Amino acid sequence: MGPLSFPKSRRITRSSEFRSVYQSGVRVTSRYFAAFCLPLEGEGLPSRFGFTVPRALGKAVLRNRIKRRMREAVRNQINTAPGNWAIVFNPRRSVLEAPFEDLRREVGRILERCKLS
Known part of the structure; x- marks a missing residue:
């Protein structure tokens, strides 16, 4: 994969992984997202990211x-992400009207706040 990809090795895909981040992670909120950040065990591991969109935000086409x-906003910031973290992003309803540049900026802020927690 090229430098502009978002490799599957950097994604959280299993429900057990999502569950552990939700149960043990620190909640960080922003205007467009609620994110759950959990430090990973081990040294030098790249951060992994998960995305969940509740059905309340719309039908499947809109949720996708x-x-x-969200994936693109994270992909743009992936090189500045702190290492050894599992981060799950949950969008808020306000994400529907948000300009992409605002989403990208909010993702950067969340990544910074996860580093500090």
């Missing part, structure tokens, strides 16, 4: 669009 935008 939201996930694509």
